[in-house]
Amino acid sequence: MRDWLKGQIVAVETGILSFDAVFLPFMLTHDGRTVSGRGGALFNVGDPERVEFFAEGRPATHDEIVASISSGMPTLREMAERDGPDAVAELGRMYDKAMELMP
Incomplete structure (x- = not known):
């Protein structure tokens, strides 16, 4: 085991x-x-009430937040593509939702 x-x-x-x-x-x-x-999600914590972004122990700038999210997107997109078109579409929806939370 x-x-x-x-x-x-x-x-x-x-x-x-x-x-x-x-x-x-x-x-x-x-x-x-x-x-x-x-079926369905393992768990659901609901919609966020607020979000805070930090970089190097201080509040992150807008550009730092965008750079951080953007740097992970190629890997997430590859993973979604392996899982099929529904996963790619879901990643797009989640990305759009994340962008709405940006300061």
Whole structure:
């Protein structure tokens, strides 16, 4: 079991497998059903009441926030493309929603 777990973690870290693909089938809800069998989100924290952005221990500037988000988008887009058109569309919606929260 330990070797299997180490192998799965390496596969996730290297991008061969997603965390969801490896571990979601083993996660259970409060009523004993698997999370993947239940469908939907693992959990939902709702819409944010406020957001704060920081860089180097101080409030981040608008440009720093945009640069930070933009630097991660290529990787997120690649992951979404592997998951298919619905994932790409969802990433676009989430990006647009994030831009609405920008100061």
